[in-house]
Amino acid sequence: MSKIEEYILSHIDAEPEVLKKIDRDAHMKLLQGNMTSGHLQGRFLKMITQMIRPKRVLEIGTFVGYSALCFAEGLVEGSELHTIEIDDELEDRIRDNFAQSEHGNKIILHIGDALDILSGFPDESFDLAFLDADKEDYCLHYEDTLPKIRKGGFILVDNTLWYGKVIEEVKSNDWATRAILDFNRKLADDDRVEKVILPLRDGLTLIRKK
Structure with a gap:
């Protein structure tokens, strides 16, 4: 961790203990434990949820549930988060993590392919997506997500700077970087939305549906 990162983390709201435990367990027990949102991004997700005040939130990619709990923390009572995870081997861990938090009751977990699950939601049924x-x-x-967002609603997209690889020469077999580049180009030309890339953590794009 750089000194500037240490400074930032020491001058923002503390990471809740339950999230600290979830993050630590993911790093210790899973090969890709660094996929959790972490302290800084987690506090941002909570804050922006409080700013937007959505009634319904959609998340694609639950992993261990860290980011879902950050959104849930920012939701007012009566609001809900639908989160989708394709890896069924993570289901027990996710449900256990949700059960540890006082905000877990605001979350509805879906296990399966996002494209199949999204088809079951009506258009303009969400205020915010991640x-x-x-x-x-x-x-x-x-x-598939954009039609499900109400006009004036928001989408957040993670990892859009992809470890800085978006400005480097791409290796022929680096499909993930190519996919991020394709997405960023597509979004830049999309006049259905307004968009801004924030250099937060690994790049976070904030999109507003016109």
Whole structure:
């Protein structure tokens, strides 16, 4: 961790203990434990949820449930988050993590392919969405998610700077980076939305549906 990161984390709201435990367990027990949103991004997700005040939130890519709990923390009572995870081997861990939090009751977990599950939601049924699943599916997930967002609603897309690889020469077999580049180009030309890339953590794109 750089000194500037240490400074930032010491001058923002503390990471809740339950999230600290979930993050630590993911890093210790899972090969890709660094996929959790973490302290800084987690506090941002909670804050922006409080700003937007959505009634219904959609998340694609639950992983261990860290980011879902951050959104849930920012939701007012009576609001709900639908989160989708394709890896059924993570289900027990996710449900256990949700059960540890006082905000877990605001979350509805769906296990399966996001494209199949999204088809069951009516159009304009969500106020906010967070895309953080397989990078090679970003364009598909975006196109299927956009109709589900109300006019004036928001989409957040994670990892859009992809470890800085978006400005480097891409290796021929680096499909994830190519997918991120394709998504960023597609979004830049999309006049259905307004968009801004925030250099937060690994790049977070904030999109508003016109």
